[in-house]
Amino acid sequence: MKRRIRSIFWLMTICILGINAFQGYWLFTTYQLNRQQFRRTVQDAMWQAVQQQRLTDARVLLGHAPPTKGIHSKLFIRRFEEAGESERVFISQELDTLPARFQVLRDSSRRVVVSYRKQPSTRNAPNVPADSLAKRISNLLLLDWAKDAGVDLRTFAATYRSELTQRGIDADFRLDTLTIRPKRARDNVFIFKDLTAVSEKTDLCTTPIPINPVKNLFVQASFTTPTFYLLRRMGWLLGSSVLLLALTTGCFLFMLSTILRQKKLSDVKNDFINNMTHELKTPLATVTAAVEALQHFGALNDPQKTQTYLTVSRDNLQRLSDLVEKVLNLAVEEKKELVLNPEWIRPSELVNQIIGNHQVKADKPVHFEVDIQPGEEPVRIDRFHTTNAINNLIDNAIKYSKESVTIRITSGKQERVWRLSVQDNGIGIPKSYHQAIFDRFFRVPTGNLHPVKGFGLGLSYVRQVIEKHGGLIDVISEPGVGSEFVLLIPETGGDGQARVRKFSFPLFRTPSPA
Structure with a gap:
């Protein structure tokens, strides 16, 4: 190609x-x-x-x-x-x-x-x-x-x-x-x-x-x-010639851009298919192995082993069902607009609940540093979608890190804008991909290796939720140092009326810790 x-x-x-x-x-x-x-x-x-x-x-x-x-x-x-x-x-x-x-x-x-x-003349003139x-x-x-x-x-x-x-x-x-x-x-x-x-x-x-x-x-x-x-x-001749050359060159550049865009979409599609195949293959292989153990290795004679294999099969089938549901929801979300159910929520309450869930299910050492004032004023947001968005950011911080990870979460309000920052010390993201990571199905290229499973949908969903609240999202990252995702949401963003303007990007700067 x-x-x-x-x-x-x-x-x-x-x-x-x-x-x-x-x-x-x-x-x-x-x-x-x-x-x-x-x-x-x-x-x-x-x-x-x-x-x-x-x-x-x-x-x-x-x-x-x-x-x-x-x-x-x-x-x-x-x-x-x-x-x-x-x-x-x-x-x-x-x-x-x-x-x-x-x-x-x-x-x-x-x-x-x-x-x-x-x-x-009456006179005779000489000839x-x-x-x-x-x-x-x-x-x-x-x-x-x-x-x-x-x-x-x-x-x-x-x-x-x-x-x-x-x-x-x-x-x-x-x-x-x-x-x-x-x-x-x-x-x-x-x-x-x-x-x-x-x-x-x-x-x-x-x-x-x-x-x-x-x-x-x-x-x-x-x-x-x-x-x-x-x-x-020759003005008209020069003008028409320059216009013709400009149109021809413009068409060439547009065609080249289209070809490169199509190639990028093709690569994203192939990457998505590979990831989907790996994600589906793992639970199917696990369930198949459990069923074979029950059939051929006498596990049915041992009630405890039978219960263990059935539990493993159920968990993997549930995982498989979640994957299929996630893809179906993605297709539905593409066709219909995201609907918010706003309510007044204190940021400290929301973040502490999310951190508690991750501390229980994390499969590697995770250390959280939280900088949120308990008495911080509430914001009007959608609890369900905002929780999922923050969960996705924390999941990525855990998945794309080394043996242990430190996650620092800060929250505050400035100029009637809620600012939430999720910072980690993971592997980081090259600057050339800072904008592309929010595209649907995009994942940072790693060749044919897929050490971390996923579909490239999490950050796309996060951006969709934040923009639906009238906010903005940006990333500050450097390979080998870590990443920081900054969310800016209006105080009443859930109502769909307020908007954070792009000139508010200085708010993305993370305040230095005291």
Whole structure:
């Protein structure tokens, strides 16, 4: 049974770990995909923001450009790759006033496209080719870039924020401008201007995009906390995954607890059957031996022997009847509630009567130490059940002790609560079993040996009686030292109205003897 439970435990553990690992890998992969998508989106937004900035500059130039007849400008720039090639362009162009209305558009390439539309006029306007018009606008932009290398980052940040919002991104960012001067070496030298250099701790940066190609001025956006932003956007996914993992792990733990509980019940059942078998076998064997003696050894011819054998048979049959009655009563008590018949009883009278009975029938030396005041105020309890409960405690103290036993009984009242303590110097109980000993059929494990007969019902009955009186019971025990059972019962506990609260547990402390 233990091997099977161990196999089930390891199998379930491997399954849970596998599910958790798979779920973690899936979440990590999803996060990486979202991070890549985030990087592509912010990069595209940066490119579109730069294009928007160029279009805005073009509109400004077209609306405010003065006549430039006679003005010549020769520039050298390095254009980005187009169609797999990079080329150098020399511009030497005379700029004239643009007499027509223009609409500035964007195409799919990295160029500014100007759509030309003639206005109806009575005068004959010269036809200006679109390519020539685009070249003029490009010249205006190039001249503007050549004159001014600065960038209005506040305006550009608003444009970039607008592009991000259109794509559903509201993460915080920082803009930096930098000059990248191409060199013959494979790596470029980064020279940061206008703003502080991008921190090495930045989680994510966009690729630098030229905002002024003439001055080699680039713009870059950095996102310092994209991880937190991405996790926040994955909130429902993370929440559902954590909930699923918690439910799965909880079910595993509940199932494991159920299996262990069932195993414990199975062990208790087997222990009860073994104890019951031993308890029933002893009187049956004794009666059988007495009957055989009467039948085969001529005991019938001796009246004295006959009487002795009959007395032994009667006593053992009575013992057998008591055992059966005890089990039947247990089954009945499980189905119906315990009924109390309360009456006012002085503790000293009750305890002295119980001690007298045990001194007569004890089969080993028993020494009682009683600390009860004769004039102690009475308590309202059920005499029958309370007597049986105290008898069970004293029986256990005698059975689970060595050759001789000393039992100390103390009684007293405090805060309208009757406190009774039964203390012995027996074998003691391990702390791990202090709560389990009050369960039905439970006995402290001793392997397959049963030196002391019993069913594990006595302490369960004691707790049932005490709790029916509205009281509490606790045990203080240590192996090799002894045990002390403390009962707390309200002064009028038999009426079923008063209750001892759990905060009264300091009353369990045994006062030191005077």
